[in-house]
Amino acid sequence: MGIEDILMYDESLFKNINAFDPDYLPPNYNFRDTQMEAMAIAIRPAMRNAQPSNAVILGSPATGKTTAVKKVYELVEKNTDKVVCVYINCQLHTTRFGIISQIHKQIFGHLPPESGVPFAKIYEKIMLELQKKGQSLILSLDDVNYLFQSKNANKIFYDILRAYEEFPGVKTAIFAILSDLEFRYVLDKNVNTVFIPQEIMFQPYSYSEIEDILRDRVRAGFYPNVIGDDIIEQVAMYAFDNGDLRTGIALLRSCGNIAEADASREITQEHFDEAVDSLVSINISQVLSTLTENERSLLLLITESRENITAGDLGEAFREKENVSYASYNRTLDKLEFLRLIDTKYTGSGARGNSREIILRFNPDDYQI
Numbered sequence: 001m002g003i004e005d006i007l008m009y010d011e012s013l014f015k016n017i018n019a020f021d022p023d024y025l026p027p028n029y030n031f032r033d034t035q036m037e038a039m040a041i042a043i044r045p046a047m048r049n050a051q052p053s054n055a056v057i058l059g060s061p062a063t064g065k066t067t068a069v070k071k072v073y074e075l076v077e078k079n080t081d082k083v084v085c086v087y088i089n090c091q092l093h094t095t096r097f098g099i100i101s102q103i104h105k106q107i108f109g110h111l112p113p114e115s116g117v118p119f120a121k122i123y124e125k126i127m128l129e130l131q132k133k134g135q136s137l138i139l140s141l142d143d144v145n146y147l148f149q150s151k152n153a154n155k156i157f158y159d160i161l162r163a164y165e166e167f168p169g170v171k172t173a174i175f176a177i178l179s180d181l182e183f184r185y186v187l188d189k190n191v192n193t194v195f196i197p198q199e200i201m202f203q204p205y206s207y208s209e210i211e212d213i214l215r216d217r218v219r220a221g222f223y224p225n226v227i228g229d230d231i232i233e234q235v236a237m238y239a240f241d242n243g244d245l246r247t248g249i250a251l252l253r254s255c256g257n258i259a260e261a262d263a264s265r266e267i268t269q270e271h272f273d274e275a276v277d278s279l280v281s282i283n284i285s286q287v288l289s290t291l292t293e294n295e296r297s298l299l300l301l302i303t304e305s306r307e308n309i310t311a312g313d314l315g316e317a318f319r320e321k322e323n324v325s326y327a328s329y330n331r332t333l334d335k336l337e338f339l340r341l342i343d344t345k346y347t348g349s350g351a352r353g354n355s356r357e358i359i360l361r362f363n364p365d366d367y368q369i
């Protein structure tokens with residue numbers, strides 16, 4: 001090994017490898033101003049002792065929902081101490097006690113004791129504190145569908161949103177964050193008497209938005225000239241095709257690691273190809289594994305039809321096969337589109353959307369549906 005090789009060995013291509021971490025908060029956060037404004041409007045009354053609004057924050061995975069909430073929280077906390085902002089990931093905390101403990105931690109700086117103190121005591125302590133300080137609570141429940149699996153959602157929503165009945169003056173709101181469109185209906189059915197939210201929608205990013213975001217991430221994470229435009233565009237295209245910005249960010253990191261292991265000063269086409277291969281198409285497989293019977297059945301019909309079928313013809317075939325209502329067919333179709341397994345394109349003829357053409361977004365031969 002020559003002297004240069006030794007030097008190279010220690011050299012890193014990464015200026016800041018954390019820029020590719022899942023919890024990295026990008027200082028530059030574009031394309032979500034409308035959604036962040038809607039959140040600010042929902043929170044603003046709380047800064048003036050008025051009632052904040054509930055919201056349901058909806059969008060497919062990696063459309064920036066969590067990041068947007070955290071950014072808005074940062075701004076709120078910078079500007080007022082009248083609002084307590086709590087963010088909870090419901091994949092990690094699903095019980096009433098777990099959720100109230102996290103709120104306790106945010107307010108008092110530590111978790112309550114895990115045993116011995118009943119829920120009601122902790123709840124009371126929190127609400128009295130909010131009442132005393134004249135503070136409002138904005139509780140963001142990320143991946144809120146997990147609460148429904150553990151059947152605790154109803155109680156938790158009531159705990160928070162009805163607090164004012166027992167503790168007059170206390171103002172609370174919930175931001176329910178969802179990446180499962182289907183779940184919107186479950187939410188409505190279960191908690192609609194207390195939870196009347198405004199909807200904040202996170203549309204999928206366009207190709208150029210994805211490219212822009214990834215270029216920013218490259219500037220934050222790599223030294224200059226480590227990765228060329230051509231490779232960045234390929235990464236962006238890959239992320240766009242997969243409908244997942246997160247894949248793009250992971251791919252950038254993986255390219256960097258592979259190039260480093262190769263003791264290269266830059267990321268080459270070969271490094272990119274290797275990174276893509278190693279990604280395996282976990283994404284699509286993962287999505288497929290979460291489908292319900294009906295969704296799977298509809299997707300099968302689409303893959304079997306091979307050429308682009310229209311929504312109308314597909315609807316007839318599906319209703320014959322599964323004996324479901326038209327509304328249910330439409331919901332299932334929307335779900336497949338939301339998950340970016342299919343695209344629908346208007347052909348410009350026909351009535352009531354029946355002229356939409358269904359386009360499959362992946363090669364069915366590569367997957368078992």
Ligand SMILES: Nc1ncnc2c1ncn2[C@@H]1O[C@H](COP(=O)(O)OP(=O)(O)OP(=O)(O)O)[C@@H](O)[C@H]1O
Nearest residue numbers: 026029030060061062063064065066067179213245
């Ligand atoms: N506009 C943006 N600018 C920069 N980075 C972004 C932007 N939107 C999303 N990201 C990045 O994409 C990744 C996913 O974002 P985030 O976790 O906020 O999405 P999400 O919609 O909450 O996803 P999920 O529904 O899967 O929880 C994060 O690494 C985040 O930093």
